[in-house]
Amino acid sequence: MPATKNPAVLLLSDGTVAYGTAFGVIGTATGEICFNTGMTGYQEVFTDPSYYGQILIMNAAHIGNYGFKNEDVESGSVKIKGLIGRNLEQQYSRFLAHGSLQEYLEANNVVAIEDVDTRALVAHVRTKGAMNCIISSETTDLIELKRKLDEVPDMNGLELASHVSTKEAYALGDPNAAIKVAVLDYGVKQNILKCMTDRGAFVKVFPAKTPFAEVKAFNPNGYFISNGPGDPAPMDYAIETVKEILKEEKPVFGICLGHQLLALANGIPTFKMHHGHRGLNHPVKNIVTGRSEITTQNHGFGVDPEAVKNADHIEITHVNLNDQSIEGIRIKGKPAFSVQYHPEATPGPHDSRYLFDQFIDMMK
Numbered sequence: 001m002p003a004t005k006n007p008a009v010l011l012l013s014d015g016t017v018a019y020g021t022a023f024g025v026i027g028t029a030t031g032e033i034c035f036n037t038g039m040t041g042y043q044e045v046f047t048d049p050s051y052y053g054q055i056l057i058m059n060a061a062h063i064g065n066y067g068f069k070n071e072d073v074e075s076g077s078v079k080i081k082g083l084i085g086r087n088l089e090q091q092y093s094r095f096l097a098h099g100s101l102q103e104y105l106e107a108n109n110v111v112a113i114e115d116v117d118t119r120a121l122v123a124h125v126r127t128k129g130a131m132n133c134i135i136s137s138e139t140t141d142l143i144e145l146k147r148k149l150d151e152v153p154d155m156n157g158l159e160l161a162s163h164v165s166t167k168e169a170y171a172l173g174d175p176n177a178a179i180k181v182a183v184l185d186y187g188v189k190q191n192i193l194k195c196m197t198d199r200g201a202f203v204k205v206f207p208a209k210t211p212f213a214e215v216k217a218f219n220p221n222g223y224f225i226s227n228g229p230g231d232p233a234p235m236d237y238a239i240e241t242v243k244e245i246l247k248e249e250k251p252v253f254g255i256c257l258g259h260q261l262l263a264l265a266n267g268i269p270t271f272k273m274h275h276g277h278r279g280l281n282h283p284v285k286n287i288v289t290g291r292s293e294i295t296t297q298n299h300g301f302g303v304d305p306e307a308v309k310n311a312d313h314i315e316i317t318h319v320n321l322n323d324q325s326i327e328g329i330r331i332k333g334k335p336a337f338s339v340q341y342h343p344e345a346t347p348g349p350h351d352s353r354y355l356f357d358q359f360i361d362m363m364k
Helices: 042-046 101-107 118-128 142-150 190-197 212-216 236-247 257-265 305-309 354-363
Strands: 007-012 017-024 028-036 054-058 082-084 111-114 132-136 170-172 179-184 201-206 222-225 252-255 270-286 292-303 314-320 326-331 336-339
Touching (some): 007 111, 007 142, 028 082, 028 142, 028 270, 028 292, 042 054, 054 118, 111 132, 132 142, 212 236, 222 236, 222 257, 236 252, 257 326, 292 326, 305 326
Parallel strands (some): 028 054, 082 111, 179 201, 179 222, 222 252
Antiparallel strands (some): 007 017, 007 132, 017 111, 170 201, 270 292, 270 314, 314 326
């Protein structure tokens, strides 16, 4: 913890209050509260664009004990709005680290609170569901904080992908590669791109609202629809782009938000989950092979299971073994498939990276 201990407070929209100690920068942060059950990989989690607009509870008891390293990121900056922990560590043990968690949060202007009973808090969110919250180390005036909290928009209906997307198109990999992939960036993680370039693909990443004609002009062998934050339902611009992509009859692969957008483009609605799935150990069954996978997940919205089951043109390929939610689909008669979880798994197990091999093989 910082040398000077300042009080901090957490207020949830249902009136729940928790007091703790300030960490990171002194300030106030608002967003939807969520929790991640992973024991490691906190820096990759903090920089995952899918967390934009959220205040994150890290459920592991000690966060920060191996500091930060400049390379261990999924985007160019921390994307969480705030951090809640039991013990946020100032000291770190990794000799390769470039600094402490405190220094990292300060550099990225992130407000955090520690000395909170995160197990009790996670149990509360798991029971009551996701909701907005506010954390502050500037004031403990609950009346003032409630007034600010009441002004925070609900995540349901909130379009956030365009806020984290690249502003300019860029390319990665060998320009002379036999395989070219057009990536629609709604908050793509760096290691998703690496999983494609490592397999010999040349990828070009396009801003979220790029006209389809511009994407098509790249003449890719396939299209990738990325992960990202917020509610997919109001993303009319992206849904229309996916519809145009499907007319091309070229391979299409979607992850997380991309999975939801592929469903919406095929007439399948999405819904706001009770508290979402976020962690490194979610069991998923591949219905096609009959095998199970341990997966990394980060999503607060899902694909309507009844609508998928009743759709003649869509096949369910993966299901969550904890709650039977839809984890993967493919479009019958088209080379298009998607998964709700994160096969690049940084952090997490690599059980599902075969999906990138499938995508490359489809394009070949």
